[in-house]
Structures are given as C-alpha cells and as structure tokens.
Amino acid sequence: MTGKDAEAKARPGVALDAQAALALLATMWRIRVFEERVGVLKRADEVYGLMHLSVGQEGVAAAICSQLDVADSVYSGHRAHGHAIAKGAPLNRIMAELMGRSDGLCRGFGGSMHLVDVEHGLMGATGVVGGNIPLALGSALATRLRGGKEVAVVFFGDGAVQAGHFNESINLASLWGLPVILVCENNGFAEFTPRSAHTNVERVSDVVAPYGLMRETVDGNDVAAVWEAFGRFLELARRGEGPLLLECLTYRLRGHYEGDPTQYREALAATEWQQRDPITRLARHGTAAGWFDAEDLERAEREARTEVEAAVGFARLSPYPDVELLEELVYAGRRKP
Amino acid sequence: MARELPYIVAINEAIEFEMARDERVLYFGQNIATPSALEPFMDAFGGDRVRLTPISETAEIGMAVGAALAGLRPVVELYMSEFLLVAMDQVVNEAPRFHAMSGGQVKVPLVLKAGYGFTAGWAGQHTGSIYGMFMGVPGLKIALPSTAADAKGLMATSIRDDNPVCFFYHILLTLEHGEVPEGEYLVPFGVADVRRTGGDVTIVATGWMVDRALAAAERLAADGVEVEVIDPRTLAPLDTATILESVAKTGHLVLVDQATRHGGASAIIAAEVADQGFDSLRGPIKQITALDATIPYSEPMERFVIPDEDKIVAGVHEVLGSAPVAAKA
Amino acid sequence: MSSDQEAHGLDKDRLSWMFKQMVRIREFEERVKNTFEEHPGAIRGHTHLADGAEASIVGSLATLRGGDQVLATYRCHGYPLALGSDANAMMAEIYGKKTGICGGYGGSMHLVDVDRGFLGTSGIVGAGIPHATGAAWAAQIRKQGQVVLCFFGDGASKQGAFAESLNIASLWKLPIVFVMENNSYNVVTRVEQEDANAAAGEPLAIKAKAFSMPGVTIDGGDPIEVHGVVGAAVERARSGEGPTLVESKVYRLSAHGNIIAPPGIPLHYPEHEAIAVFGAPEEYEAALRGDPVPRFRARLIGEGTISAEEADEIAATVRQEMQAAVDFAWESQLPDAAEALNHVYA
Structure with missing residues (x-):
C-alpha cells in the first residue's frame, strides 16, 4: 500500500497564503485566549466540572477545521474547545455551555466534554477515549450512501490508539474504503502517562501500517505543514477516497485537566516546546514571508481577547436552564411545541 | 487503634495491606489516579505486581480474569465505573462465568475497583451510579462502601474473596474522613x-x-x-x-x-x-x-x-x- | 526421518505420538458429529469441531513442557485431548452428564482441565485472548519459565480485545505465543469479506507489525512445520524475549457448528459453508485432498517412521477409546437439578 501513500504525498496541496495565514492566526488566538480564560474561570469556580484545555495544540484544530465546509462532520473528544471554535461554533455559546447556561451549545446539558453544534458540523464529542472513532466511520458511510462530497474528520489522542475500538474501526474503514480522515493529535501523553508506557510503537502512523491506509506524520505545531498535508488528504476524501490518517505531533502546554499538578511532565521538555508554540511560529513564518506585520499580529490577539471577554459577559448573563428541559431530553421526540 | 483517615487513603491502605500479606495480589490499571499515587505501590511491591496499562479496558479486565485463572488475585483500577462498560463482556460474561461453567474447577478472584457518582459537573458519561445493573449477574459480588472504615474493610474482603468483585467507591466521598482501624480489618460481605x-x-x-x-x-x-x-x-x-x-x-x-x-x-x-x-x-x-x-x-x-x-x-x-x-x- | 525433525527433537516415538493425538482428535470429533444420529437429543446446544486443525493443534501443543498453560476458544475439543484429558469425561461433558469434565456445567464450548494446564475457553469471539495474556503475566511474575499458548480464530483478530492484548503482551514482553488458526471462515463470512488485510491479499500475520511483534504465517496442515515455528516462538517467549503471532492456516472440514434450532428440531451438521453458502465445492474438495491426518500418515509411512500396520493399529486403538467414551457418556447419569446452584460463588 506504499503506492497509495506515495500518491497522497505527490499531490500538491493548496499552499498557505497571506489571507489564509491571517485567518489561521486569528483562529489560533481565539482558541488560545479562550482556553487561558477558561483556566482562570475554573480557578474562580465559574465553570463546572473538569476542563481539558488545548493550549499548545491550536495549530492542528485551526489548520484542519478552517479547510472544512460547514456540512463536513467533525467528531471530537474530551479536549474539544479548540475544535469547536475552529469549526465555527460561536464563542458565546461555547462559553455559556461551559458555565452550564441555557444559551450554551447543548443548553447546559453537555458541558466541556460533550460539545455538539450540529449547525456548524460539530457532530459530537465523547468523554470516553476513542469512543468517537466508530461514530465518524458512520458519518462517512452515510455520506457514501447519499452520494455526497462531505467528509468526516475525527480528532483523537494517541492514547485512543491502544483501545480496541480503534483497531476495529481501522480494519472496517480500510476494508470499506470510507472517506474518513482520522486526525491523531499525538501529544505524547495518554492522560497522565507517556506513550512509552502504553506501547512499543512510537508513531501512530506505524500502528495503522498493516492496514495500508494513506497516512502521514507531520509536525503539528507547524501550522503550514498541517495545512498543506490536510489539504491533500481533504482533496482525496472529497473524491470519496479513504480512509486517511494524519498524525500531528504536538504538545499540551497545560496538564491533562485544569488543576492537574503535571508532576509527570519534564520541565525541560516543556520549556523547549514553549519555543515551538504554534502561534509564535506562524507569526515568525508569516512575518518573514511578508504576509503580515506587527500590527496585524497585535490586532489578531486583541480581537480575540475582546471576543472572548464578550463571550464571558454573554455567558454570565445567560440564565441557568429550566429543569423541565430534562424531561424533554430523556427521549427524542418529546420536544414541546 | 483507629485513626481519622480519608476514604481513599483507607482503600489504598487495604490494598497495600493485602499486597504485603499475599504476594498473589496484583494492582494495575490506567494511571492509577496519577503516577505519583502509583509510586508507593511500585516502590513497595515492584513492577511485576504493580503495573500501568494502556487505555485498553477489555484487555485489562480480561487479563485480570486470565491471571486469576492462573492463580493470582488482581485488583484492577478502573478509575471511572463507566469504563467497565467499555469491557462489559469481560465484566458480565467472562469473569463471573468461568467458575460456574467449569463446574467449580476454577475460580476467578479479582477486584474491579471503580469510582462512581461524580455528580460535580462531570456531565453524562462520568457520573453514573451503575452498580444496580450488576445485581443481575450471578457470580459477581458488589461492594459499595459509604464510610472510610467500610472502604478499607470491604476492599480487604473483596481481595480475599474467591469471586470477581465490583468494588464501587464514591468519588465524592474520596476525601471524607472517618475513623479507620489500623492493620488487618475485614468487613464481611452480606452484612448490612x-x-x-x-x-x-x-x-x-x-x-x-x-x-x-x-x-x-x-x-x-x-x-x-x-x-x-x-x-x-x-x-x-x-x-x-x-x-x-x-x-x-x-x-x-x-x-x-x-x-x-x-x-x-x-x-x-x-x-x-x-x-x-x-x-x-x-x-x-x-x-x-x-x-x-x-x-x-x-x-x-x-x-x-x-x-x-x-x-x-x-x-x-x-x-x-x-x-x-x-x-x- | 529428516534432519529437520531431528533438530526439533522429533524422534520416532514423538512423531508416532503426534500422529496418534491427531487421530484421537479426528475420531473424537467424528463421534461428536455422529451423535446427532446415534443419540439424537443427547447433545444440546452448539458444538464446534476441530477436524482439519489437528496438525496445528498437535504440532503446537507438542512444543510445550510441564507447567505451561493453554487457553483456547469454544472450538475446544482438540486441545485437552492432546494435553492428556480423559476422553470419557470430555464426551460426558458434551452429553451434559454429571461425570463430565466440568460436571455438566460447561458443555462443548467450555471445557476446562486445570491439572493439564488447560485453563479454559470463552464462548465469545476474541474474549479469551486477554485471559491468556493475563495468564502469561502470572507466568512472568512466577518466573518459573512457564509459557502460555493462546489459540483463537481469524475472526477474533478484528476484535478490540485482540489489539489491546497483543499491544500489552509486546510492551510487557510476556511469555506467550498467539496462535491464530486462520480457517478462512468467520461462521458464514469469508475472511476477505471482513478483514482489510485478507481483502488486500495479505497474510494476517502482518497485523503483528502494529504491535512491534514478530508475525509469521505457516501451513497449519503440516504438524512438523507447526512444531518448528511454534517451538521457536515458545523458546523465544520462554527466554523472555516476548510474544509472537503465528498465523496457522488450516481448513475446517466441518461446518462452523451444528445447526441452531429450537428444541424439538433434530440437530445435525450442515454442509460446509464453501458448498452451502458460496457454491464452491471444488474448494472444499481440494481441502479434503489436503486433509492433514491422511497427509501426515502418508508422510510417516513414506519416510519409514511408522509402518502402515502400526498406523492402522493406532487407529484401531483410538476407535476403541472413543467408542468407550461415547458409551461412558451415554450411560452416565445426568446431574441432580438442585446442583444448578452449586457454583454460583466460589
């Protein structure tokens, strides 16, 4: 199957240009500021439950979701805020969901780990590791049956790869040639433990090697590289080809969840990765290419801060949901007229 | 002598006591809360008997069944009771079946330690109080401690029991303190x-x-x-x-x-x-x-x-x- | 006798023993199959036969030594026979009798003989793989050089339990050999209909790569080849170098199992799926021509290891043994109904 692999690589993707790069920068800042703000809100107990933040992983969400159409399906997991933002879910409603308010994406029912925004193609986020992978296969199958061009993209971490349902899904996706793009955000940690404690196989793209799907490993903190590789994959998937696996090597700049003492993290590695911050890197790259200047950069950050602050204000004013909502949500088909 | 201990420490104390008492007892699972929580067990009992696993619930619980068939007494840390559901076959249709199906030739002594009831904003998939569904599984025992002392005593009894035991600990109780007897302490099963x-x-x-x-x-x-x-x-x-x-x-x-x-x-x-x-x-x-x-x-x-x-x-x-x-x- | 055989310690006695075990398994399975006519109604539920896999089973088990352990699937009659379990008690179990090896609690799918290292089987596809992996962990902890053989079918390799277990076994370097008996059929589905590797024309042993584990494909119809390859994997496992995936290609000569029918409808073995479902009698006939039992008999006689008379004598002895097993099973008492609750808890 190395032939198929080579084919995917030879096909040129759409190179990143000034306009797209600036849009990516804006998205990454919105995610970064949003996540940092959630961290603060968590310490103030304004958001409820467990918060898994994606600071440091913004590049993957931005470069991938920004190339998708609204009708394309995205499935995420417990670390979903970045994917939701990049896929176009309104910040106001994400923040309201995190505060458990009635204007939240899921009307306060789902919370951080279960963000869904069907209107923007965010089809679901599951709190059980790898549980979203077979779901994305189902979406891809539905698209094929309907003869559509939509693709299904599923984000998961490297920890999910050791779960049995990952292998079950890979076999089926490969056997049926489903147009699904599996995006593994390999941050080197499954929850709290390093990948080496979970498997002998360092690269996720090697785990799927026996199944012959098109696969590539990229530096997930190099936004231009993710953009370019995903663009190629997307074109293939649009033509009904698949499955494809894009492994993005990345790094969480925060613990597994907010408040996680992160003792398991080697401080040195963290410092090193801080320098690999995807936002800083794109800013450097784009400035050198003449795509944007200091003012553009400053504006992207400023606008993100304004927007996130507005979302916090919006969420704080949103009422808590009425408990009657519960009855409506136990079974489908009971929505009140 | 009893002293005040948090519920979760009482559970760990029982596991530690039983591991020291009986070298057939194993302790393994994902993370085991955090690696720092695992370290004392690692230090005390070594990497043979204390192990970190990948996110592979079916294999974790299935391996516990196999290790039990081979004469050991595994304790599996499931962390969240919902993770039992990922491996429902092993919990319901493997572990409690072998003793009966073999006409009593083999036994499957293992403990599935699972947290539950985390109703503090954990939403739909991490808050379930799902123990009731296991009451319909003959051969499977269910312990549900509500105090730190019971947490210790029931864990010790779970480990010594010759059957698969689901030990459900309440996550909101983990830091609640209570009087806990020192040393060997057993709370009998089936005694309210x-x-x-x-x-x-x-x-x-x-x-x-x-x-x-x-x-x-x-x-x-x-x-x-x-x-x-x-x-x-x-x-x-x-x-x-x-x-x-x-x-x-x-x-x-x-x-x-x-x-x-x-x-x-x-x-x-x-x-x-x-x-x-x-x-x-x-x-x-x-x-x-x-x-x-x-x-x-x-x-x-x-x-x-x-x-x-x-x-x-x-x-x-x-x-x-x-x-x-x-x-x- | 070839130098290859001598290299693996397969002297005349050992080869003759292997042949006898293969004949015992075949005869036992024939008798089970025949029961549906001989003693209609005596066997309830589902049976699964190992005919066609005898060479793979015996070649693999012949590599073990005392203290090693075996876990397998619901197609489990062959292993305990070769490990030395009493055919009478096994047949009685399948007849649901009190004298059965599990006292009538387990039946055909759940044979157990702990004393001979046969720790048990699961009726759920793939579920036994983690059990065997756990037993291998126990062996690693005991440090007595024990090895575990884990048998399962090709269908099980699509179960999550397979991937999870092989990953952990590789990571922890467990003393286990995973023997996948690829009989090309998952009940009535052909392997290339449900396996991406088979569909791409690849051997299933390639799956081992995903776990950084050696994977090898062998002719499961040749007990000497099986013995050599599984033996090397067993030695590798015993020396602490970790697990191996062996894909042993076999052809099951009977249908997946007897028909599944409500009480009152006589049970029987239907025609093999190659004929009944896929309309490919030539495939089945070719498989019959490659039947490992006569193939091994011809080889042993051809190489002068045993004579035709000795082979016939073995067959006659085995026929008597299995006739006695059927008689024993038929004449044994059913368990008392109230015994049903004897083993709810250990």
Missing part, C-alpha cells in the same frame, strides 16, 4: 450496617446517600420521627434479612439511592420486601432515587436529578402521612 436505630420508618440508603439519609434522620428526629437507617454495604450478596427485620419493626420503608429508579438497587430491594415482607408493611414503599435521565452538566439540573436531604425528608413524611414541619407551623 444499621447506622441509626429508630422505630417509625426504615431507610435503606447506599453509598453517598447514607450520609444524606442520616442528616435527614437527624432533622426528622426534631419532628419526633424516629428513623432507622440501614446501609447494605454490599448489594451482592444482599442482606435482606436485616432489612426485613427492620421493616417488621417500623412498618414503613423508604429507599434512597443515587442511581436511576428503574433497574437499580432500590427497585430490587423494594421487590424483595414486597415479596418477603408484605405483611409487615403498613403503607407503600417509597423510592427516593435519581430521576431516569442522563445526568446533566449544568448544576441546577444536576441537583434536580439526584436525591438530597430535602427529598428524603419529604419522602419519609409522605410514607408516614405526616405533614412537614413548615406546613404544621
């Missing part, structure tokens, strides 16, 4: 604990609800209602005798459980009392349970779904036909 005696009404409460029921009983006592509070401590085996005895005395039964109303421990206990103790009852059995809904994220809805002290007090007044204090005044 009468936590408060009273002649007017029997409350059977489980897990986190035991403290809520005791607080409600305190309030009711101020109204002159004497409540007997029973904690079954293990759901399988279930000490129906103690419950029937109490109902014979009080004539009234209120069941308090954080799980759903249907298919749960409360429904099963209600059925047993209706079946075996109907003549003792002087009124309908009342179930104060979570509503049959996925636990919502948002705090007001979450509170609405699960039982609390007020709901228990109201339930007791309802079965006794007595008006609440506010109405009396």
Whole structure:
C-alpha cells in the first residue's frame, strides 16, 4: 500500500497564503485566549466540572477545521474547545455551555466534554477515549450512501490508539474504503502517562501500517505543514477516497485537566516546546514571508481577547436552564411545541 | 487503634495491606489516579505486581480474569465505573462465568475497583451510579462502601474473596474522613450496617446517600420521627434479612439511592420486601432515587436529578402521612 | 526421518505420538458429529469441531513442557485431548452428564482441565485472548519459565480485545505465543469479506507489525512445520524475549457448528459453508485432498517412521477409546437439578 501513500504525498496541496495565514492566526488566538480564560474561570469556580484545555495544540484544530465546509462532520473528544471554535461554533455559546447556561451549545446539558453544534458540523464529542472513532466511520458511510462530497474528520489522542475500538474501526474503514480522515493529535501523553508506557510503537502512523491506509506524520505545531498535508488528504476524501490518517505531533502546554499538578511532565521538555508554540511560529513564518506585520499580529490577539471577554459577559448573563428541559431530553421526540 | 483517615487513603491502605500479606495480589490499571499515587505501590511491591496499562479496558479486565485463572488475585483500577462498560463482556460474561461453567474447577478472584457518582459537573458519561445493573449477574459480588472504615474493610474482603468483585467507591466521598482501624480489618460481605436505630420508618440508603439519609434522620428526629437507617454495604450478596427485620419493626420503608429508579438497587430491594415482607408493611414503599435521565452538566439540573436531604425528608413524611414541619407551623 | 525433525527433537516415538493425538482428535470429533444420529437429543446446544486443525493443534501443543498453560476458544475439543484429558469425561461433558469434565456445567464450548494446564475457553469471539495474556503475566511474575499458548480464530483478530492484548503482551514482553488458526471462515463470512488485510491479499500475520511483534504465517496442515515455528516462538517467549503471532492456516472440514434450532428440531451438521453458502465445492474438495491426518500418515509411512500396520493399529486403538467414551457418556447419569446452584460463588 506504499503506492497509495506515495500518491497522497505527490499531490500538491493548496499552499498557505497571506489571507489564509491571517485567518489561521486569528483562529489560533481565539482558541488560545479562550482556553487561558477558561483556566482562570475554573480557578474562580465559574465553570463546572473538569476542563481539558488545548493550549499548545491550536495549530492542528485551526489548520484542519478552517479547510472544512460547514456540512463536513467533525467528531471530537474530551479536549474539544479548540475544535469547536475552529469549526465555527460561536464563542458565546461555547462559553455559556461551559458555565452550564441555557444559551450554551447543548443548553447546559453537555458541558466541556460533550460539545455538539450540529449547525456548524460539530457532530459530537465523547468523554470516553476513542469512543468517537466508530461514530465518524458512520458519518462517512452515510455520506457514501447519499452520494455526497462531505467528509468526516475525527480528532483523537494517541492514547485512543491502544483501545480496541480503534483497531476495529481501522480494519472496517480500510476494508470499506470510507472517506474518513482520522486526525491523531499525538501529544505524547495518554492522560497522565507517556506513550512509552502504553506501547512499543512510537508513531501512530506505524500502528495503522498493516492496514495500508494513506497516512502521514507531520509536525503539528507547524501550522503550514498541517495545512498543506490536510489539504491533500481533504482533496482525496472529497473524491470519496479513504480512509486517511494524519498524525500531528504536538504538545499540551497545560496538564491533562485544569488543576492537574503535571508532576509527570519534564520541565525541560516543556520549556523547549514553549519555543515551538504554534502561534509564535506562524507569526515568525508569516512575518518573514511578508504576509503580515506587527500590527496585524497585535490586532489578531486583541480581537480575540475582546471576543472572548464578550463571550464571558454573554455567558454570565445567560440564565441557568429550566429543569423541565430534562424531561424533554430523556427521549427524542418529546420536544414541546 | 483507629485513626481519622480519608476514604481513599483507607482503600489504598487495604490494598497495600493485602499486597504485603499475599504476594498473589496484583494492582494495575490506567494511571492509577496519577503516577505519583502509583509510586508507593511500585516502590513497595515492584513492577511485576504493580503495573500501568494502556487505555485498553477489555484487555485489562480480561487479563485480570486470565491471571486469576492462573492463580493470582488482581485488583484492577478502573478509575471511572463507566469504563467497565467499555469491557462489559469481560465484566458480565467472562469473569463471573468461568467458575460456574467449569463446574467449580476454577475460580476467578479479582477486584474491579471503580469510582462512581461524580455528580460535580462531570456531565453524562462520568457520573453514573451503575452498580444496580450488576445485581443481575450471578457470580459477581458488589461492594459499595459509604464510610472510610467500610472502604478499607470491604476492599480487604473483596481481595480475599474467591469471586470477581465490583468494588464501587464514591468519588465524592474520596476525601471524607472517618475513623479507620489500623492493620488487618475485614468487613464481611452480606452484612448490612444499621447506622441509626429508630422505630417509625426504615431507610435503606447506599453509598453517598447514607450520609444524606442520616442528616435527614437527624432533622426528622426534631419532628419526633424516629428513623432507622440501614446501609447494605454490599448489594451482592444482599442482606435482606436485616432489612426485613427492620421493616417488621417500623412498618414503613423508604429507599434512597443515587442511581436511576428503574433497574437499580432500590427497585430490587423494594421487590424483595414486597415479596418477603408484605405483611409487615403498613403503607407503600417509597423510592427516593435519581430521576431516569442522563445526568446533566449544568448544576441546577444536576441537583434536580439526584436525591438530597430535602427529598428524603419529604419522602419519609409522605410514607408516614405526616405533614412537614413548615406546613404544621 | 529428516534432519529437520531431528533438530526439533522429533524422534520416532514423538512423531508416532503426534500422529496418534491427531487421530484421537479426528475420531473424537467424528463421534461428536455422529451423535446427532446415534443419540439424537443427547447433545444440546452448539458444538464446534476441530477436524482439519489437528496438525496445528498437535504440532503446537507438542512444543510445550510441564507447567505451561493453554487457553483456547469454544472450538475446544482438540486441545485437552492432546494435553492428556480423559476422553470419557470430555464426551460426558458434551452429553451434559454429571461425570463430565466440568460436571455438566460447561458443555462443548467450555471445557476446562486445570491439572493439564488447560485453563479454559470463552464462548465469545476474541474474549479469551486477554485471559491468556493475563495468564502469561502470572507466568512472568512466577518466573518459573512457564509459557502460555493462546489459540483463537481469524475472526477474533478484528476484535478490540485482540489489539489491546497483543499491544500489552509486546510492551510487557510476556511469555506467550498467539496462535491464530486462520480457517478462512468467520461462521458464514469469508475472511476477505471482513478483514482489510485478507481483502488486500495479505497474510494476517502482518497485523503483528502494529504491535512491534514478530508475525509469521505457516501451513497449519503440516504438524512438523507447526512444531518448528511454534517451538521457536515458545523458546523465544520462554527466554523472555516476548510474544509472537503465528498465523496457522488450516481448513475446517466441518461446518462452523451444528445447526441452531429450537428444541424439538433434530440437530445435525450442515454442509460446509464453501458448498452451502458460496457454491464452491471444488474448494472444499481440494481441502479434503489436503486433509492433514491422511497427509501426515502418508508422510510417516513414506519416510519409514511408522509402518502402515502400526498406523492402522493406532487407529484401531483410538476407535476403541472413543467408542468407550461415547458409551461412558451415554450411560452416565445426568446431574441432580438442585446442583444448578452449586457454583454460583466460589
């Protein structure tokens, strides 16, 4: 199957240009500021439950979701805020969901780990590791049956790869040639433990090697590289080809969840990765290419801060949901007229 | 000598004691809360018997079955009870079946240690009180400690039991302190604990609800209602005798459980009392349970779904036909 | 006798023993199959036969030594026979009798003989793989050089339990050999209909790569080849170098199992799926021509290891043994109904 692999690589993707790069920068800042703000809100107990933040992983969400159409399906997991933002879910409603308010994406029912925004193609986020992978296969199958061009993209971490349902899904996706793009955000940690404690196989793209799907490993903190590789994959998937696996090597700049003492993290590695911050890197790259200047950069950050602050204000004013909502949500088909 | 310990430390103490006592005991799972929590076990018992696993629940529980068949006594840390559901086949259709299917030739002593009931904003997939569904699995035992002492004693008994045991610990209780005996301490299975005696009404409460029921009983006592509070401590085996005895005395039964109303421990206990103790009852059995809904994220809805002290007090007044204090005044 | 055989310690006695075990398995399975006519109604539920896999089973088990352990699937009659379990008690179990090896609690799918290292089987596809992996962990901890053989079918390799277990076994270097008996059929589905590797024309042993584990495909119809390859994997496992995936290609000569029918409808073995479902009698006939039992008999006689008379004598002895097993099973008492609750808890 190395032939198929080579084919995917030879096909040129759409190179990143000034306009797209600036849009990516804006998205990454919105995610970064949003996540940092959630961290603060968590310490103030304004958001409820467990918060898994994606600071440091913004590049993957931005470069991938920004190339998708609204009708394309995205499935995420417990670390979903970045994917939701990049896929176009309104910040106001994400923040309201995190505060458990009635204007939240899921009307306060789902919370951080279960963000869904069907209107923007965010089809679901599951709190059980790898549980979203077979779901994305189902979406891809539905698209094929309907003869559509939509693709299904599923984000998961490297920890999910050791779960049995990952292998079950890979076999089926490969056997049926489903147009699904599996995006593994390999941050080197499954929850709290390093990948080496979970498997002998360092690269996720090697785990799927026996199944012959098109696969590539990229530096997930190099936004231009993710953009370019995903663009190629997307074109293939649009033509009904698949499955494809894009492994993005990345790094969480925060613990597994907010408040996680992160003792398991080697401080040195963290410092090193801080320098690999995807936002800083794109800013450097784009400035050198003449795509944007200091003012553009400053504006992207400023606008993100304004927007996130507005979302916090919006969420704080949103009422808590009425408990009657519960009855409506136990079974489908009971929505009140 | 007893000292004050948090519930979670009491559980760890039992595992540590049993591992030191019996080298067949293993402890493994994902993360085991955090690697720093695992380290003392690693240091004490070495990497053969204490191991970190990948996120592979079917293999973790299945390997525990195999290691048990081969003569060891594994304790699997599941972290969240919902992760049992990922490996439902192993929990329901493998571990408890081998002893019976082999005509008693083999036994499968293992402990599935799973946290539950995390109703603190964990939303739909990490808050379930799912122990009731396992009551219908012959061969599987279910321990559900509500105090730090019981947590230690039931864990030790779970490890020494020759059968697969689901040990459900309540995540909201983990840091609650209680008196815990030092050294070897065993709490027998199938022996309910009468936590408060009273002649007017029997409350059977489980897990986190035991403290809520005791607080409600305190309030009711101020109204002159004497409540007997029973904690079954293990759901399988279930000490129906103690419950029937109490109902014979009080004539009234209120069941308090954080799980759903249907298919749960409360429904099963209600059925047993209706079946075996109907003549003792002087009124309908009342179930104060979570509503049959996925636990919502948002705090007001979450509170609405699960039982609390007020709901228990109201339930007791309802079965006794007595008006609440506010109405009396 | 070839130098290859001598290299693996397969002297005349050992080869003759292997042949006898293969004949015992075949005869036992024939008798089970025949029961549906001989003693209609005596066997309830589902049976699964190992005919066609005898060379793979015996070649693999012949590599073990005392203390090693075996876990397998619901197609489990062959292993305990070769490990030395009493054919009478095994047949009685399948007849549901009190004298059965599990007292009538397990039946055909759940044979157990702990004393001979046969720790048990699961009726759920793939579920036994983690059990075997766990037993291998126990062996690693005991440090007595024990090895575990884990048998399963090709269908099980699509179960999550397979991937999870092989990953952990590789990561922890467990003393286990995973023997996948690829019989090309998952009940009535052909392997290339449900396996991406088979569909791409690749051997299933390639799956081992995902776990950084050696994977090898062998002719499961040749007990000497099986013995050599599984033996090397067993030695590798015993020396602490970790697990191996062996894909042993076999052809099951009977249908997946007897028909599944409500009580009252006589049970029987239907025609093999190659004929009944896929309309490919030539495939089945070719498989019959490659039947490992006569193939091994011809080889042993051809190489002068045993004579035709000795082979016939073995067959005659085995026929008597299995006739006695059927008689024993038929004449044994059913368990008392009240014994049903004897083993709810250990």
